Amino acid sequence: MKIGLTKGRVEEQVLQILEQAGYNIKPLLDKKRKLTVEVDSNQYIFAKANDIITYIEHGIIDVGFVGKDVMIEQSFKDYYELMDLGVGKCYFALCSFANYDTKKFTSNARKIASKYPNVTRMYFSSRNEDVEIIKLEGSVELAPVLGIAEAIVDIVETGSTLKAHNLHVIEKIQDISVRMIANKVSFRFIHNEITKLVNDIKKNSKEN
Amino acid sequence: MNNIYTLPIGATDILDDENKIKLQIIKQIQKVFDAYNYKSIVPSMFDYLELYTQSNIGIDEKQIISFQGDEGKLIALRADFTLPIARIVATKYKTVPSRISYVGETYQKTNNMLGRRSETTVAGAELIGIENVLAEEEILSIVSTALKKLNIKKPKIVIGSSKFLKRFLQLLEMSKEEERQFLDIMSYKKTSELEKFVDNKFAKLSNEQKSYIKILPWQFGDINELIEKFAWKDETISKELDRLNKLQKYAHMKGFEEMLEFDLSIVPRLNYYTGIVFKGYCQGVGDDIFSGGRYDKLLEQFGLDCPAIGFSFNVTNLIKLMGE
Numbered sequence: 001m002k003i004g005l006t007k008g009r010v011e012e013q014v015l016q017i018l019e020q021a022g023y024n025i026k027p028l029l030d031k032k033r034k035l036t037v038e039v040d041s042n043q044y045i046f047a048k049a050n051d052i053i054t055y056i057e058h059g060i061i062d063v064g065f066v067g068k069d070v071m072i073e074q075s076f077k078d079y080y081e082l083m084d085l086g087v088g089k090c091y092f093a094l095c096s097f098a099n100y101d102t103k104k105f106t107s108n109a110r111k112i113a114s115k116y117p118n119v120t121r122m123y124f125s126s127r128n129e130d131v132e133i134i135k136l137e138g139s140v141e142l143a144p145v146l147g148i149a150e151a152i153v154d155i156v157e158t159g160s161t162l163k164a165h166n167l168h169v170i171e172k173i174q175d176i177s178v179r180m181i182a183n184k185v186s187f188r189f190i191h192n193e194i195t196k197l198v199n200d201i202k203k204n205s206k207e208n
Numbered sequence: 209m210n211n212i213y214t215l216p217i218g219a220t221d222i223l224d225d226e227n228k229i230k231l232q233i234i235k236q237i238q239k240v241f242d243a244y245n246y247k248s249i250v251p252s253m254f255d256y257l258e259l260y261t262q263s264n265i266g267i268d269e270k271q272i273i274s275f276q277g278d279e280g281k282l283i284a285l286r287a288d289f290t291l292p293i294a295r296i297v298a299t300k301y302k303t304v305p306s307r308i309s310y311v312g313e314t315y316q317k318t319n320n321m322l323g324r325r326s327e328t329t330v331a332g333a334e335l336i337g338i339e340n341v342l343a344e345e346e347i348l349s350i351v352s353t354a355l356k357k358l359n360i361k362k363p364k365i366v367i368g369s370s371k372f373l374k375r376f377l378q379l380l381e382m383s384k385e386e387e388r389q390f391l392d393i394m395s396y397k398k399t400s401e402l403e404k405f406v407d408n409k410f411a412k413l414s415n416e417q418k419s420y421i422k423i424l425p426w427q428f429g430d431i432n433e434l435i436e437k438f439a440w441k442d443e444t445i446s447k448e449l450d451r452l453n454k455l456q457k458y459a460h461m462k463g464f465e466e467m468l469e470f471d472l473s474i475v476p477r478l479n480y481y482t483g484i485v486f487k488g489y490c491q492g493v494g495d496d497i498f499s500g501g502r503y504d505k506l507l508e509q510f511g512l513d514c515p516a517i518g519f520s521f522n523v524t525n526l527i528k529l530m531g532e
Binding site: 054056057058059060078079080081082083084183184185187188189195198 | 323364366396397398400401469489490491493494495496
């Protein structure tokens with residue numbers, strides 16, 4: 001089975017879960033610069049979340065562990081979302097300075113900066129509000145501070161980065177956590193292996 | 209960048225080696241269509257965009273390639289064959305039953321560079337005008353014969369039912385928002401959410417019924433097991449499950465039962481399906497190699513009220529398989 005893990009924090013959290021579920025993760029911790037490691041009968045692949053989803057789309061990998069934030073933003077959604085691992089919990093929120101609602105604007109559509117333009121568009125569309133979206137790659141908190149946007153739609157975890165810039169959560173949009181997704185074809189052909197992985201993780205999390 | 213040397217995003221040339229494989233695949237499929245007496249037609253490459261966007265069919269309008277024609281109306285590049293064929297049978301052939309087959313290209317936009325093509329070759333058949341299970345049997349017979357001819361190892365035909373799902377939703381009596389959530393959980397097989405959803409929203413159901421819903425996305429294979437475990441009494445559903453059972457028996461008699469897998473949690477993507485829906489998979493391709501279903505209410509929109517069932521092979525995906 002080919003298993004994709006999002007590099008970074010998700011990787012750390014998922015490896016811990018796999019270890020608790022009885023999987024041998026030592027070779028995965030010792031991988032150094034390698035991006036793919038074989039352990040027992042599985043091949044583990046480490047990549048960015050967006051790419052894990054692309055690999056799932058093309059059937060290159062069978063299951064993947066990715067954050068719900070990337071899943072919502074990406075257009076490809078033709079996979080099974082088998083589990084919510086309950087880790088990596090955070091949420092999408094509209095954030096700005098405390099005076100957001102009452103501030104007078106000079107242009108008719110508010111400028112909203114975000115690393116997630118699709119999520120931003122969907123949120124404002126659901127409120128029937130016309131906005132101008134500015135896509136940024138990261139450190140989105142800078143946008144209202146530097147004045148390129150009035151507000152941002154970003155992921156909030158502890159809120160400390162927001163606080164450091166005098167920004168507040170204006171409205172929570174959606175909860176995020178790490179999910180396990182599976183390619184639909186893989187699900188049909190290696191159903192037993194995938195189910196075992198799901199059950200191993202579930203069983204262990206119940207015990208915790 | 210000089211535009212005469214490269215292609216636009218999503219566009220590809222098919223060179224002779226790939227084309228050889230493509231033509232071979234089409235030849236084999238066409239042989240089967242001919243053997244079953246399906247008329248081979250080529251619907252127009254262009255149709256008014258309205259054909260695809262009318263009556264909430266479920267095709268994403270944003271994916272269709274269209275342009276403004278001379279009359280000022282929007283014209284679409286063929287995005288699907290079933291709709292143009294429904295138009296043709298209702299307005300030109302006007303008789304039922306009609307057996308129509310086709311081979312050709314469909315077009316869709318690819319707004320990003322994620323390896324998706326804007327042109328897909330498909331080969332399919334529509335059996336129009338037969339209401340009973342003989343139609344399902346004939347279509348699946350064509351599918352299994354073509355799969356054998358193409359030498360596809362261990363293909364799977366995953367079968368669901370739009371009729372079952374629609375009626376099941378009615379039995380569960382949920383609000384629009386709950387229904388939306390339920391269908392989302394089913395299509396994505398979101399087991400984590402399903403447990404909570406069932407315990408919260410279906411407290412009034414029996415334990416047997418709650419268990420059934422919880423295992424539904426993971427319960428697939430033999431239709432008889434699904435029939436046994438169904439914990440409600442309903443005539444519409446009984447009839448539909450009986451039809452699927454007949455289909456399994458037919459497949460057994462014809463020797464392709466092994467390919468079938470029934471999954472009643474399948475949520476059809478297109479709104480025009482009214483009964484059986486199915487998709488084909490094989491190892492080596494990350495996507496389906498064929499898909500189809502029954503659409504009894506579609507031709508009515510073109511003035512000919514009659515049942516219909518059809519499917520098409522995704523030849524582009526089959527080439528990926530054979531190309532190895």
